[in-house]
Amino acid sequence: MGYPSVERRRVLAAAALGRESGIPGPDPGDGEPINAVAGEILDVSPHLIIIETPDGTEERLVIAPWAKAWHGGDTPPADLPVGSMVMMRTLRDGRVVERIWADTTRITGAILSISGRKDLTVELDCGPHRGHRSVVIPYRATGRLQVRHPKFEPGYLFDAIGIRRDGAGLALLPATSQPPYPARAVPDPPPAYAGLQPRISGTATWSDTFDEEERGAAYPMLERVDTGCPDVGASCAGLPYLALGSLLQIRNVCSNRSANVPVVACGCMAGRFCDRCVECDTSPRGRIAELSPFSYVELGGDLVKGCFNAQIGLG
Amino acid sequence: MTRVLESQLPILVVLLVLGTVAKVSTVRSGGEPGALARLGPAVLVPGHMQGPALLFCAAGELVLAAGLLLSTHTIFRWGTLAFFTMSTYVLLELRRRRPDAGCGCFGEVSSAPVGLRSIGRTALLAGMAALSLWAPVTGWEAATRPSWLMAAGVIALLALSPEIEEMIDRVRYRAPCEQRRGPAESVTLARLRESGSWRAHRDELTSAEPYDSWRELCWRFFAFRNHEQDDVVFAVYLSGRRPAVRRAVVSVEDSGSLPEYTPVSASR
Incomplete structure (x- = not known):
């Protein structure tokens, strides 16, 4: 089943349940x-x-x-x-x-292979719809990256920020502390007690795999049959199921800004990271949204820091 | 005296079968290979061997259970004794080397870290196996003659099972509907078609097949077109066999307000 009108889902859902359909964009206050x-x-x-x-x-x-x-x-x-x-x-x-x-880029994925002696070339699996990507780590950055990626071997996760040069990605800074488990062994979320929390806290990151000037987010907890994305639906943050087209209300706890951002992609890779953001405080574990650079910057995030502590609610 | 010797045989058989079933279902449901990484003695073998190791263990248990149930051959009796003795040792070793891992005795229900109770249980089972070594009858015959000793064995095992508390907790603190994996789309669609709301409005639709379907929180939405080319959307609640169904008609030009909102709730 295709998505003839993913944006329309929000209007239809709001009509069926008799609620206001939110408007994408920043909170005016x-x-x-x-x-x-x-x-x-x-x-x-x-x-x-x-x-x-x-x-x-x-x-x-x-x-x-x-x-x-x-x-x-x-x-x-x-x-x-x-x-x-x-x-x-x-x-x-x-x-x-x-x-x-x-020229800032972010390289997030699971390590497939590592080659090279001084400058390392890392082949990454960036999820089913983003394909494979190869990135070069210049010699001067290897120490800095490896110290935050202690399991620097195939099967483990990799997340770095760098620059694009001549069409190739150059990883320079670690974007997170690598989770200690293999990419496919995502820990279960903590047990949910007595109903759903109205707001869920975690870390929000960015990715440059969105369309240019797109404002949106990739969300890890979507139904597999609805999205055709076989890897989605894993997260350690206890997230509720949403659909492509749902409106997320994301609040940057550090800068105190919030915005309504539509879910536009499945966050298969974001769901595999059970890490924390220490941008302004220590966030609970788990990536709750992966934002497009535009949404991320407009929420007050710094691309080089790689994440901000976030809270989400349904817009 | 013979009653005493044979009294624990049926318990051993039942436990071995339960262990087999739980291990196989864990391997089958744990499609993610690393998900087994926190379960049982399998953590002591390399990652790609964990699934086969659990299955091998399950097969061994099944053979022992069948042997105990149907024959009096001593190989099965000694085998069971050896199995539980070895398990006790493995759990002790597991507790020492991987204090975070669960015993995995009953698959993923046993994911709590190995404690003295789990070890006590395997030791008790080893004791039961030793008691049954010279029982004169098969497990099947013993099961037809229940005794107080058997009941005592069951109670002792239940008291030593941390899984019971885990299961009670799971029933008490079930994940909210929004976080549970929902029923398949076809199942929800079938439930929609059983609802009164569907029967009342079926004839307005151009097609009985939705052109779009998505899940949000605890609702699944189905979008159809009616003869005026407006969108008709049905929302079906995901839990319960006769779920609440809501319906709304949204004209194609409209993209914000609620033109013809019909609060059809909980149609039965």
Whole structure:
């Protein structure tokens, strides 16, 4: 069965159960909204950045004096190379840039093979609908990555943040502490006592496997028959079942922002990670949502940190 | 005296069969290979051997149970004694080497870490097997003549079984419906078709097959088209044999408000 109208599911479900169908987007009561802007750098100076957005328009944005940039390491914004793809956190309706991430990518998956002597090449299984991906770990980053990935061998999970260079992914920073179990042995959620919690806490991460400018989330707890995703439905966070098209209300506990984000993909890989986020406090175990970069940035997340402590409810 | 010797035979047979069934079903349901990693002596063997090791153990138990039930041959009696003695040792070893692992004696129900009670139980079973060594009759004949000693054996075993508490807990603290795996889509669809709401509105639909179906929390939704090309959506509650069914009609242009909301609830 296809999904003729995944967005329509929300309207139909709300009508059948007589509830309000929520509206995707940030919660208006959160103070000044953050906008995420992406594009390719055409020119950059210490105070101004000119980008070409994915739909082909040219945008000129002011760089705030306190703005920081990341391109494999912290750099001044003016040093970013022309032609790199940037993701920016902006204020004032997308006019003032606060934070720039250039060519940033995230590589999440289960290790299939490791080869190489100095620079390591790791082949990863990123889930049934994302396929295999190969990533290079430069020699200078191997120690830093391996110390957070003690089981650096096939069958175990891998999660790193890095940059794209010449079409290949370069892993530079560990995005989490690797869970100690094999990728397929996800621990059971803690027993649920007396009904469902109205809000569930855990960690929210991001992934760059979404469409450009898409605002959405991958959610681990979907029915397998509804999604055609054989690996979905594992999670150690005690999540309720939802469907593609459901609206999740996600709150970033660290920055105190919340937004309604639709479920647009199955989070097979996110469900296998039973890790914590220590961004502002220690979160309970389990990834409860994997956000698209746009949603993640607009909720106040930092791409390089890799996660934020989150609470979800049904939007 | 012979009554005393044979009294524990049926208990041994029943326990061996239970162990076999539980182990096989654990291996079959635990489709994820690593899921066995926290269960029983299987953790002491390498990962890919864990499933076969549990199955081998189950097969051994089944052979012993059949032998005890149907014959008086001493090989089965000694085999049972050896099996339970070995189990006691393995559990002691397991407790020492992997304090986090469950005994796996009855599959995934026995996932609580090995405690003195589990060990005491295998020791008691070994004792029962030793008592039965020279019983003159088969397990089948012994089972036809129940005695107080047999009842005492059962009570002692129940007292030593941590699984009983686990099962009571599972019944008491069942995961809420939202987190349980739901019935198959076809089962829910069949339940919808048995409902009064469906019978009342069946004729409005262009097709009896839904064009979309999805599950959210404890509801499964089926979307159909009616003759005016509006969407007709049925929501079926996932638990219960005669679940609540709700229905709404949403016109195609509409995408927000609730135009013709019909609160058809709990149709019987």
